[in-house]
Amino acid sequence: MIWVIIALIVIVLILIVTNIRVVPQSYAYVIERLGGYSSTWNVGLHVKIPFIDKIAKKVGLKERVLDFPPQPVITKDNVTMMIDTVVYFQITDPKLYTYGVEKPINALENLSATTLRNIIGELELDQTLTSRDVINTKMRAILDEATDPWGIKVNRVEVKNIIPPEAIKEAMEKQMRAERERRESILIAEGQKQSAILVAEGKKQSMILEAEAEKEAAIQKAKGEAEAILEVQKAKADGIRMLKEAGADAAVIKLRSLEAFEVAANGQATKIIVPSDMQNLAGVVTSVAEIAKTK
Secondary structure, three states: OHHHHHHHHHHHHHHHHHOEEEEOOOEEEEEEEOOEEEEEEOOEEEEOOOOOEEEEEEEEOOOEEEEOOOEEEEOOOOOEEEEEEEEEEEEOOHHHHHHOOOOHHHHHHHHHHHHHHHHHOOOOHHHHHHOHHHHHHHHHHHHHHHOHHHOEEEEEEEEEEEEOOHHHHHHHHHHHHHHHHHHHHHHHHHHHHHHHHHHHHHHHHHHHHHHHHHHHHHHHHHHHHHHHHHHHHHHHHHHHHHHHHOOOHHHHHHHHHHHHHHHHOOOOOOOOOOOOOHHHHHHHHHHHHHHHHHO
């Protein structure tokens, strides 16, 4: 009898120990009792009733990443292309995730494909290639709302690759080459234009500097000639003033006449006109000489 009791105690202990569960961090266990939902175990130590409670599903609560294969889609302008997306989601309600839909991952994949086709069908090719942010935002909003009954929270959706047909890719490459060549031609033309402008500016500055130099030279030459004339006139005025101070006004006039005669006789004129009072020149010269001696 004692052995029977000991055996029963051992069996009970084994059953209790084998039905003790520790739920790790970022996990939740969905428990069913007699085939129906009973509770959700979160992090910590739990004990289930043997043969009555059952762990229906172990659910990870970490954020997951689903990389779906490329899906064929048709744009508004009837261009077929392949697009693959990446969905970042997290399970927020283990009960809904367990009982809300059959195979929730497959359901999310199919929902992503149909949503992507609907969004791309409203866009043309160029818009599809340049509107990834718009596509991501629309898909995230639609998927997040549709997966609420499944206990899934869609945090982000990213369009990973957009693969257009080969003919479209070739046309795009030709367009890109043409655009690059156009930009290169513009840059070359701009360079030539700037070069011509710089050359013209250099010539202009050179001509201005030459004109300024010629102007300055002419001014300096005129100033020199003016100063020379002033010096000559000043010397003549000083000479006349000295003669006047000596009282030789008449003699000066005769002497000037003599100088004029000398110039005329220098071979520069073909005719020489001799004044009628030429005989008085000797007396004038003598007077001037005497005045000079007295000085």
